[in-house]
Amino acid sequence: MRSKLLMSCLAWLCVATACGEVSEGSATEAPSTGESTQAVLYPPPVPASGNILDSTTYMGPLALPGSVQTQFTMNPQYFSFSFQAQAGAQVKLEVTHLGSSMYLDTGLFVYGPKQANGSYGTLALAQDDDAGYGQLSKIAALALTQGGEYLAVVSTGTGAGKQFRLQLDCLNGLCPPSPAPSSYTLALNPLPYPPGVQAIMDFAYDACEGACTGWLRIYDFPWYFTGEPTLEMARRAVERQSYFDDFAYARGTTLPYAQWEPRIAPAYRDLHLEFLTTYWNGTETVTVAVYEGGSMYSNHDLYVVLFPQSHKVMVYEEDYYL
Secondary structure, three states, rough: OHHHHHHHHHHHHHHOOOOOOOOOOOOOOOOOOOOOOOOOOOOOOOOOOOOHHHHHHHEEEEOOOEEEEOOOOOOOOOEEEEEEEEEOOEEEEEEEEOOOOOOOOOEEEOOOOOOOOOOOOOOOOEEOOOOOOOOOEEEEEEEEEEEEEEEEEEEEEOOOOOOOEEEEEEOOOOOOEOOOOOOOOOEEEOOOOOHHHHHHHHHHHHHHHOEEEEEEEEEOOOOOOOOOOHHHHHHHHHHHHHHHOOOOOEEEEEEEEEOOOHHHOOOOHHHHHHHHHHHOOOOOEEEEEEEEEOOOOOEEEHEEEEEEEEEEEEEEEEEEEE
């Protein structure tokens, strides 16, 4: 009897502990903070109309890139947002940790493009449950082969009273433009001197004979937005460059391009016409930002020249000895 009882206890212990081995992720371990313990996807129900929009609460269009933040009010709930994309665009959609409530569980779906009859259909092009932070959703890269209007749907089954933030990003620059944020800073890419500019810089260096020195940097920049970049955007980009800290500049006035030529040393004034010949598109309004510096012995000024439609920025610095 004692022997049978011992054998029974050993058999039970073997089953409970896998004969001495405890597997990872056993029931005794608590789930890590922010991790999903169960994947639950809440797709919007398929409506009789055949247009998934009719099963959602439509919240309006969303810029690409852009974001929106709102709050669920019931369980389940399906919020939808439309966005425009060109053929070949690659987009990223994410319910972000920043701006979303803790312990929120979401689903994320993309439908479309919108058909001539106004329907987005009912078949999701992409969907995700928990690829984002914790139980938040993320579609890291979605290639859209057709241009048009698409519908993003964020859902929940348990999130009433919790807020979420949906972020849309364009991964390859083929998304239709939207207005640039007022705080946007241009991404400047250095360019070599074209032959005409190089010749002027070489000549002016010799012609100054030590009385003046000019430095020139030429940049282009990508522009994915409606409207034109502003001179203030160019200013901010230049002020972030390391060479800008070499002198204590004071922000000066803003000039029409025609008024820039008389301000620079005579040896370098041919740059004025050469820039127009090389970069001007014939219609854009070119403007110049002035920065003033120097000492009792010399003027040291810096000029930021913006060609807003040709997407060029020139930064010209000059020492002119008194």
